[in-house]
Amino acid sequence: MTYKVSVTGYATPNAAAAQAAFAQAFKITPEKAAELLTTLPRTIKVGLDADTAERYCQALAKMGLNAEHSHHDAPAAKAAPSASATVTSAAVPAAKPAAAAPEAAPPPQPRAAAEQPGFQFRIDGAPDFAFLTVQLPANHSIKVEAAAMATMDTSIRMKTKLSGGLGRLVTGESIFVNEFSADTVAGEIGIAPGAPGDLAHVYLKGGEVLFLQNGAFVACDPDVTLETKWQGFTKGFFSGESFFLIRASGTGDLWFNTYGGMIEKEVDGEYVVDTGNIVAFTEGLDYKLEKFGGYKSLFFSGEGFVCRFRGKGRVWVQTRTSGALLAWAEQYRRVGKEA
Amino acid sequence: MQAQIRGSDAFSYLAVTLEPGESVIAESDAMSSMAADLDLQARMNGGLIAGLLRKYLAGESLFVSVFKNNTPAARSMTLVQPTPGGIRALDLHNDTFYLQPGAYLASTEGIKLGLGFAGFVSWIAGEGLFRTVVSGSGTVWYGAYGALLDKQVDGEYIVDSSHLVAYEPGIKLKLQLAGGLFSSFFGGEGLVTRVTGRGRIVVQTRSLTGLTGWINPKLR
Numbered sequence: 001m002t003y004k005v006s007v008t009g010y011a012t013p014n015a016a017a018a019q020a021a022f023a024q025a026f027k028i029t030p031e032k033a034a035e036l037l038t039t040l041p042r043t044i045k046v047g048l049d050a051d052t053a054e055r056y057c058q059a060l061a062k063m064g065l066n067a068e069h070s071h072h073d074a075p076a077a078k079a080a081p082s083a084s085a086t087v088t089s090a091a092v093p094a095a096k097p098a099a100a101a102p103e104a105a106p107p108p109q110p111r112a113a114a115e116q117p118g119f120q121f122r123i124d125g126a127p128d129f130a131f132l133t134v135q136l137p138a139n140h141s142i143k144v145e146a147a148a149m150a151t152m153d154t155s156i157r158m159k160t161k162l163s164g165g166l167g168r169l170v171t172g173e174s175i176f177v178n179e180f181s182a183d184t185v186a187g188e189i190g191i192a193p194g195a196p197g198d199l200a201h202v203y204l205k206g207g208e209v210l211f212l213q214n215g216a217f218v219a220c221d222p223d224v225t226l227e228t229k230w231q232g233f234t235k236g237f238f239s240g241e242s243f244f245l246i247r248a249s250g251t252g253d254l255w256f257n258t259y260g261g262m263i264e265k266e267v268d269g270e271y272v273v274d275t276g277n278i279v280a281f282t283e284g285l286d287y288k289l290e291k292f293g294g295y296k297s298l299f300f301s302g303e304g305f306v307c308r309f310r311g312k313g314r315v316w317v318q319t320r321t322s323g324a325l326l327a328w329a330e331q332y333r334r335v336g337k338e339a
Numbered sequence: 340m341q342a343q344i345r346g347s348d349a350f351s352y353l354a355v356t357l358e359p360g361e362s363v364i365a366e367s368d369a370m371s372s373m374a375a376d377l378d379l380q381a382r383m384n385g386g387l388i389a390g391l392l393r394k395y396l397a398g399e400s401l402f403v404s405v406f407k408n409n410t411p412a413a414r415s416m417t418l419v420q421p422t423p424g425g426i427r428a429l430d431l432h433n434d435t436f437y438l439q440p441g442a443y444l445a446s447t448e449g450i451k452l453g454l455g456f457a458g459f460v461s462w463i464a465g466e467g468l469f470r471t472v473v474s475g476s477g478t479v480w481y482g483a484y485g486a487l488l489d490k491q492v493d494g495e496y497i498v499d500s501s502h503l504v505a506y507e508p509g510i511k512l513k514l515q516l517a518g519g520l521f522s523s524f525f526g527g528e529g530l531v532t533r534v535t536g537r538g539r540i541v542v543q544t545r546s547l548t549g550l551t552g553w554i555n556p557k558l559r
Binding site: 038064125156190192 | 345423428434487489491495498544552
């Protein structure tokens with residue numbers, strides 16, 4: 001079990017002093033420290049043991065910074081700290097953590113996609129309450145799920161568009177997708193999905209198609225086309241969620257969210273996912289609904305119907321289902337059901 | 340006193356170790372576990388009238404709990420907030436900070452809790468007619484639903500209603516439509532808060548309206 005240490009905020013109103021102390025302790029220039037500590041939370045160390053992480057937090061607290069440490073799975077593909085960072089941390093003399101040199105360039109911990117084509121963005125608060133911040137260059141716009149905008153620069157304008165046609169009315173989602181554009185100057189927009197959980201980003205190259213479970217859409221490039229696709233009665237009826245999937249095609253960024261954590265799975269051959277756990281999958285996969293293990297298990301194991309994917313592609317799986325949450329919460333609801 | 344915010348963003352909690360003679364003040368009901376020999380005293384939250392105002396107008400409780408260590412050795416306790424979400428610590432040195440209703444969790448002696456009129460703009464924006472004003476010198480812990488993000492504002496910035504958690508006195512709130520008339524009411528964004536001025540704001544990455552918007556259509 002390894003830990004990571006993140007600076008989560010300023011404990012003092014004097015941010016400059018905290019940054020100066022940070023710069024001194026980590027032997028970096030004050031400018032660099034200011035840059036590092038502008039966007040928070042920021043992970044500064046990974047691969048620590050519990051004691052060292054604790055000492056880091058205390059040292060940071062003395063500098064006037066709020067810090068926390070949390071479990072961190074080193075090989076997690078998403079966090080992607082550089083390998084060198086882990087090595088440096090391991091060599092830290094445990095007695096004086098604050099004086100230890102930081103990695104030359106601490107990995108931009110909230111996932112960023114600088115090397116990708118498409119918009120600059122970052123994801124904070126993952127995996128519990130992932131929050132998307134997208135930098136819009138001037139004269140560019142972005143499509144966002146209705147009501148998901150949380151923060152934005154004043155230079156950004158909002159337009160509401162009917163997107164996806166009537167189909168989206170039936171998917172249970174708002175039929176409106178808002179388009180936010182940076183008309184003359186660049187700006188940023190912060191997007192908060194409704195469900196607690198994680199966010200995933202995919203850059204669709206022309207011709208690539210992704211299917212999203214109804215409700216998973218968060219935002220996309222205006223050049224990405226969203227359509228609703230009728231799953232057919234058998235697939236739709238048993239998949240629990242809805243009769244429709246959202247089909248995303250075109251070129252550009254696409255973000256979607258989960259309820260719970262997210263697992264990305266490469267499929268080559270066959271893979272089985274509970275219907276309620278499916279978030280998204282690539283077009284190359286054929287999917288078939290089937291009963292899990294016979295009628296007896298249908299009624300007694302709680303598994304019911306599953307989706308069997310076949311072919312080559314990727315599936316995104318969420319670690320919780322809304323159905324299970326509702327079933328758990330239902331017994332505590334005290335609303336009049338007769339109305 | 341030693342205090343640490345632990346747990347992930349989803350379920351943060353505060354672990355406090357009190358040295359002999361030290362005490363910590365917490366929102367009533369915030370204590371989740373503690374050493375058996377810590378002394379608990381309920382204290383009216385700044386007098387009856389102020390306490391009642393805070394209870395009904397700022398979403399806090401009438402009483403706060405004071406936990407004091409009257410033993411000769413260090414004692415530990417844990418404090419939790421009612422909502423899932425992150426907790427933050429803030430050190431004040433004779434300055435002031437505004438918290439949204441319900442965000443206050445705990446503080447050290449030396450921190451004064453007050454009730455401030457946030458203005459009708461704040462009220463219409465869904466942020467509450469009143470706000471909790473923390474001032475003095477010491478540490479205050481607050482939390483909200485979602486992860487908490489800091490944003491340094493210099494000029495103007497737009498925050499959707501119910502995402503604002505805390506802000507510095509240098510920040511003023513204004514109200515505006517998210518877009519045009521049609522967009523604002525059919526696009527699901529409605530009114531947004533325009534924060535102006537210079538200072539730090541803290542934003543929560545989830546909102547209750549987002550949660551209900553997600554879950555209500557699924558309830559039968």
